[in-house]
Each structure stands twice: as C-alpha cells, then as structure tokens.
Amino acid sequence: MVNIFRSLFLSLIGLGPFAAISIFFISSMIVGVGPESALATYFGDYIINSESLADAGDDFQDVANYLFKLFYEMNIALLSLTVIMTLSWSTWSHYLNVDAPGKAKIYFIHWAIFSSIFVGLLVAIILYFTQTTAYVAQQFLSGGGKTQIILISLVLYIFMYYVGVLLGTARFARSSVLFANKLPGGF
Amino acid sequence: MKFNIFRYLIIIYFLTITSVVAKEECSPEFEITKPSSIVQSINAGNNEKSVFIYFDQSLSMQGYTKNQPGQDNLYVNVIDDLQQIAENVGSKTYYHSFGKSIVPIKENKISQVIKPSFYECSGSAADCNNQESKIHLPFKMAKANPDGTYIIVTDLFLSSKQLVGGTLSQLTKPLKSILKKGKSVGIIGVMSSFNGTIYDIPTMEGGTVSYTEAQKRPFYIIVIGDQKEINQVKKNLEEQHFTDAEDNYKYTLITSTPILQNLNEKKLINENNISSKVTKAENFKLDYIKETLPVYKFDIRNKSKSIEFSINRDDIIVKGSNGVSEFRIENTLWSSKENRCSKINEDDWKKDRRVEISKTSGGLTSPSEKKLDISMFSTVPLNKMFWGRKYFYLIDIYAEKPGNASEETFKEWSVRDSDAEEFKDGNPVEFKTLNLTKIMKILNSVANDEFQPTLIASLALNFNLLK
Numbered sequence: 001m002v003n004i005f006r007s008l009f010l011s012l013i014g015l016g017p018f019a020a021i022s023i024f025f026i027s028s029m030i031v032g033v034g035p036e037s038a039l040a041t042y043f044g045d046y047i048i049n050s051e052s053l054a055d056a057g058d059d060f061q062d063v064a065n066y067l068f069k070l071f072y073e074m075n076i077a078l079l080s081l082t083v084i085m086t087l088s089w090s091t092w093s094h095y096l097n098v099d100a101p102g103k104a105k106i107y108f109i110h111w112a113i114f115s116s117i118f119v120g121l122l123v124a125i126i127l128y129f130t131q132t133t134a135y136v137a138q139q140f141l142s143g144g145g146k147t148q149i150i151l152i153s154l155v156l157y158i159f160m161y162y163v164g165v166l167l168g169t170a171r172f173a174r175s176s177v178l179f180a181n182k183l184p185g186g187f
Numbered sequence: 188m189k190f191n192i193f194r195y196l197i198i199i200y201f202l203t204i205t206s207v208v209a210k211e212e213c214s215p216e217f218e219i220t221k222p223s224s225i226v227q228s229i230n231a232g233n234n235e236k237s238v239f240i241y242f243d244q245s246l247s248m249q250g251y252t253k254n255q256p257g258q259d260n261l262y263v264n265v266i267d268d269l270q271q272i273a274e275n276v277g278s279k280t281y282y283h284s285f286g287k288s289i290v291p292i293k294e295n296k297i298s299q300v301i302k303p304s305f306y307e308c309s310g311s312a313a314d315c316n317n318q319e320s321k322i323h324l325p326f327k328m329a330k331a332n333p334d335g336t337y338i339i340v341t342d343l344f345l346s347s348k349q350l351v352g353g354t355l356s357q358l359t360k361p362l363k364s365i366l367k368k369g370k371s372v373g374i375i376g377v378m379s380s381f382n383g384t385i386y387d388i389p390t391m392e393g394g395t396v397s398y399t400e401a402q403k404r405p406f407y408i409i410v411i412g413d414q415k416e417i418n419q420v421k422k423n424l425e426e427q428h429f430t431d432a433e434d435n436y437k438y439t440l441i442t443s444t445p446i447l448q449n450l451n452e453k454k455l456i457n458e459n460n461i462s463s464k465v466t467k468a469e470n471f472k473l474d475y476i477k478e479t480l481p482v483y484k485f486d487i488r489n490k491s492k493s494i495e496f497s498i499n500r501d502d503i504i505v506k507g508s509n510g511v512s513e514f515r516i517e518n519t520l521w522s523s524k525e526n527r528c529s530k531i532n533e534d535d536w537k538k539d540r541r542v543e544i545s546k547t548s549g550g551l552t553s554p555s556e557k558k559l560d561i562s563m564f565s566t567v568p569l570n571k572m573f574w575g576r577k578y579f580y581l582i583d584i585y586a587e588k589p590g591n592a593s594e595e596t597f598k599e600w601s602v603r604d605s606d607a608e609e610f611k612d613g614n615p616v617e618f619k620t621l622n623l624t625k626i627m628k629i630l631n632s633v634a635n636d637e638f639q640p641t642l643i644a645s646l647a648l649n650f651n652l653l654k
Contacts, residue, residue: 055539055540055567056522057522057539133574133654139574
C-alpha cells in the first residue's frame with residue numbers, strides 16, 4: 001500500500017507541471033481574456049474563422065464567450081481524464097503480477113492497451129467538442145484552428161499522461177514503459 | 188383622482204401593447220423600399236375619348252380586299268367590325284387614310300375601305316396617296332394628342348431605307364414621346380387571304396420588283412393608347428374573329444411598363460409563393476408588417492441549402508408584352524445570436540456583409556415561362572450559415588431589363604431586305620413582311636430606353652436556424 005501511495009505521489013509530481021499549464025489555460029478561459037491579450041490575438045489570427053464571422057457582421061469579441069466556454073469545458077474534461085487514467089494506471093500497475101518468461105513484454109502489452117484506451121478517449125473528447133454540434137462555438141473555428149486544437153491538446157495531455165505513468169508505474173513493471181528502465185535509481 | 192389613475196392605466200396599457208408589438212415583429216430596424224410608380228396612363232372615361240383610325244392606302248393593301256379562292260379573308264371581316272370595336276373603346280371615331288399624307292375619310296366613304304377601289308388612284312402618281320406608306324404620320328398625330336386612341340391598319344411593309352437615319356427618327360421620336368406618357372403600342376398581326384400585287388420588294392441589285400402569286404399575307408392593326416383600350420380592341424377581335432385555333436394571328440404589346448403591379452400594394456404575396464419546406468416548417472406563420480411587407484416566420488434546420496420562392500408571371504407581367512429579361516435582387520441579411528424575440532435588443536442584430544445571397548431563375552420573356560423562381564440562399568447556403576441564431580432576411584425584387592419577346596413572336600413572318608428577292612423567287616403562297624423583325628427591334632429599343640427598373644415585390648424571412 002505504501003508503494004501505491006508512493007506511486008500516486010510520483011504520478012502527481014509528473015502530472016504537475018503540465019496540469020499547471022492546463023489549469024492556467026482553463027482559468028484564463030473562465031475569467032476571460034482581454035481583447036488585446038496575446039491569447040485573444042492568437043485565437044483571432046489562427047483559431048477562429050475570421051472571414052465567416054466578418055461576413056455575418058461579427059468579430060472575435062462577439063463570439064469570445066462561446067469559444068472560451070468550449071475551451072475550458074474541453075480542457076476540464078481532458079485534464080480530468082488524464083489525471084484519472086494516470087493515477088489508475090499507477091495504482092493498477094502494482095497489481096500486475098506476471099511470473100513468466102518475457103514478462104516485460106506482457107507488462108508492455110497491458111500498458112499499451114491501457115494507453116490506447118486513454119488516447120482513444122482523449123481523441124473522442126476532442127472530436128466531440130470540435131466536430132459535433134454540441135457547442136455553438138464549434139462553427140466559429142477554422143479548419144486550421146481545429147487542427148491546431150487537436151494537435152496541441154493531444155501533445156499536452158499525452159505527454160502529461162506519459163510523464164505521470166512513467167513516474168507512477170510500479171518498479172517491477174516500469175521497464176515496460178518506454179525508457180523507464182533508464183531512469184535514475186532514486187525513481 | 189380616479190380620473191388620473193384611469194389615465195395612467197391607459198398609458199401603461201398602450202406602452203405595454205406597443206412594446207409587445209415591437210418585440211412580436213422581432214426584426215432589426217429597416218426601411219421598406221417604396222414601390223416605384225408604374226406609369227400606366229389612365230384617361231378619362233370612355234365617353235370623352237376619341238378614337239382615330241388610320242388605313243394604309245398604299246396599293247399593296249389592295250390585295251387584301253379581293254377574295255382568294257380557298258382562303259379565309261380576315262381583312263374584310265376584321266376591318267368591317269373595326270368601326271364597332273372603335274366605338275366600344277371611345278365615344279367618337281375619326282377615320283383617315285394615310286400614304287404620302289393623312290387624308291380624312293368621309294363617313295359615307297368608310298365602307299369603301301374594304302373595296303379595291305379605295306386603293307386605286309386615277310390621277311398622276313405624284314398626286315396619288317397610294318404610292319408610299321408614311322407610317323410615322325399617325326404616330327405623329329398620336330404624339331400631338333395623346334389622349335386619344337389610335338388604330339393603324341397597315342401591311343407594315345417598310346424597306347431598310349425607311350428604317351435608318353432621319354426617316355427612322357420620324358417614327359422613333361413620336362413613339363418615345365407616346366411611351367413616356369405611359370401609353371403603349373399593341374400590334375395585332377393577322378394572316379389573311381391576299382389576291383393582288385406586292386410592290387417594292389427589294390432586289391440584290393438595288394432596285395425593286397413586285398410579286399403577284401401570294402395567296403396569303405399578314406396585315407397589322409397597330410393600336411396606340413392605354414393598355415386597357417389596347418386589350419379591349421384585342422379582346423373584341425379575338426372574340427369575333429380569332430375563335431378557331433387555326434386562325435393565324437399574333438399579338439405583342441410594346442410598352443415601357445411591362446410590369447403589371449407591385450405585389451405588396453395589394454398584399455398578393457402568400458403561402459403559395461414559398462416552398463413547402465417553409466410552410467411545413469416548425470412555427471410557420473405569415474404576417475404583414477408595416478402594412479405591406481409580408482414576413483414568413485419559421486424555424487428551419489441547417490440541413491437545408493436554399494429556399495425557393497416563386498411569383499406567377501400573370502401577377503407581374505402585362506399580358507402580351509415583351510416581359511422582363513432580367514430581374515435584380517437587393518437584399519439584406521441580419522442575424523442575432525440571441526434567438527428569443529423577447530430578449531433581442533436592437534444592438535443584437537448584426538448586418539451580414541454579403542451582398543449576393545439569392546439568385547433569380549432568369550427572365551420572363553417567352554409566354555411559356557410561367558414563373559419567376561428565386562432561389563433564396565443559393566449563394567450563401569443555409570447549411571453554411573451559423574446555426575443557433577435568428578435571422579432576418581429582407582429582399583427586394585426588381586424588374587431590371589425589359590425583354591424582347593415580340594421579335595421572337597413575329598420572327599416567322601419576317602423577311603430581311605437581303606433575303607426578299609430570293610424569298611420571292613421561291614414563289615411563296617404565304618408572303619412575309621419586309622423587315623418585320625427589324626421594326627420590332629426598333630420599337631423595342633425605344634420602349635426599352637424608356638423602361639425604368641421597377642420594384643415588383645418586397646418580402647422578408649424571419650427564421651431561427653436550428654442545428
């Protein structure tokens with residue numbers, strides 16, 4: 001049990017820096033960023049379909065609230081999923097008990113399946129927010145903007161998950177997680 | 188005290204009602220385009236009207252008065268009744284013949300018009316009125332006294348040299364003046380039997396020849412006046428003489444106002460004008476706001492691409508006229524992120540910057556074109572617009588350019604100067620009219636110059652675009 005708590009603690013350390021970025025972004029979206037801010041400028045230039053909005057007589061400010069809502073709700077969902085999945089793996093890895101030749105490979109298969117489920121859920125959530133009609137703001141995003149949202153979200157949360165599980169996986173299974181056996185002994 | 192309370196209650200009641208009505212309209216602030224005036228001259232009652240009839244006395248007309256075995260002589264029958272028809276139109280009828288000049292016909296000589304002797308002249312060619320046909324003279328008379336109705340009976344056989352330069356302007360100038368005053372020119376062409384000589388057929392060498400083998404040939408009754416009188420003459424002739432399908436006659440109306448009416452003025456726009464996609468949509472309702480503007484209210488899914496709207500030809504185009512070859516759309520689209528009427532403020536309405544949103548099907552020139560179709564949102568499709576919003580779409584439809592249906596109508600009875608000799612050499616039984624298409628083109632071009640773009644309908648769509 002002590003080992004499990006230790007893993008969870010290490011996982012949280014791994015998640016921390018990335019979660020901080022996500023939480024900072026979510027907070028900014030909830031509070032709302034000013035029209036002159038770098039984030040607003042970036043949204044205006046690269047994320048929204050400014051041409052369509054201008055055609056309809058709108059600009060970024062007119063739809064900012066809808067966009068902020070989409071972003072913070074999506075990021076809350078992604079962050080929650082990442083934290084839950086990371087901590088789940090960190091806990092579950094302690095209960096994997098394989099005593100057979102090539103066990104590292106078997107551990108890896110477990111990890112790969114679990115990680116694939118995580119990535120699948122991650123993609124599903126991102127697509128739900130950016131491609132379905134669940135959110136009004138979805139129609140204000142440009143094609144390039146959607147691609148950027150998908151890529152940045154995937155990179156951030158997959159990396160967050162990886163570092164989290166890398167530090168949190170039980171020691172006997174850690175070598176199954178790529179490069180984990182190369183970590184300094186203290187971890 | 189009681190009186191004051193009562194007064195306050197009334198004021199509050201009216202303020203509430205006004206506010207509710209404004210919210211009910213649920214529209215941005217806009218001005219309704221006023222219908223451009225459709226200048227159709229309306230004269231005093233028939234009792235005070237004079238009708239002037241002009242008979243072409245040129246020698247080529249004589250052939251209509253002689254029967255041709257096996258052929259129906261419509262000329263004699265029609266002209267015989269023209270006096271009666273003229274009296275139906277006006278109170279007093281004046282008869283003239285025209286050739287080199289206009290000569291009044293005495294009442295006791297009117298019946299002679301359908302006799303061959305009317306077209307003969309025993310004097311020298313210089314003294315006779317049957318050597319040429321100055322058709323511009325009756326037009327000049329019509330210009331001088333536009334209150335009358337003018338009926339010209341002629342074979343309309345005009346050579347190319349009569350249709351250029353000064354001779355042409357003698358015809359076009361009075362015509363322009365007539366059309367400007369809201370008058371129109373109705374041309375009724377009748378294919379009648381013919382038994383005589385057609386003179387002045389141009390040859391390739393530059394001279395003229397005559398032709399005697401024709402058994403049929405069209406003559407024309409040109410009516411200058413108000414559309415109402417022209418229609419009356421046409422209707423009477425149709426009822427009395429052109430009842431059979433085989434009766435070969437053609438009709439066109441040269442007018443600078445081929446538009447019958449503005450549809451808003453009499454509230455003629457209804458549910459039948461718009462596609463069932465709208466009338467069957469959720470929360471459909473048709474209301475007239477600002478007295479004359481029809482507003483279709485509905486909710487529609489953004490799966491739809493466009494909305495079809497159509498106007499019947501007979502509702503907007505004067506029958507027999509050249510119609511309209513081009514329509515123009517002026518439109519404005521507003522959207523509001525807030526889609527509940529009670530919550531929408533004036534500032535919520537944002538004007539769309541796109542100008543080209545809808546398209547018309549083209550023109551209404553040929554009588555076979557029964558409807559003007561407008562494909563609303565064909566250029567800016569509904570499925571590309573932002574859903575979750577309320578839209579207000581205001582559209583004005585203008586008749587932009589008149590048509591030229593009469594050229595097509597009379598085309599088969601026309602022969603060009605350059606083809607006339609070859610046509611004659613083919614020994615035709617049915618002879619054509621020289622330069623008829625050219626004459627129609629000239630008349631149309633004068634009418635088109637006087638044409639003013641006319642607003643035919645204004646309407647609005649007020650809809651929620653659902654996801």
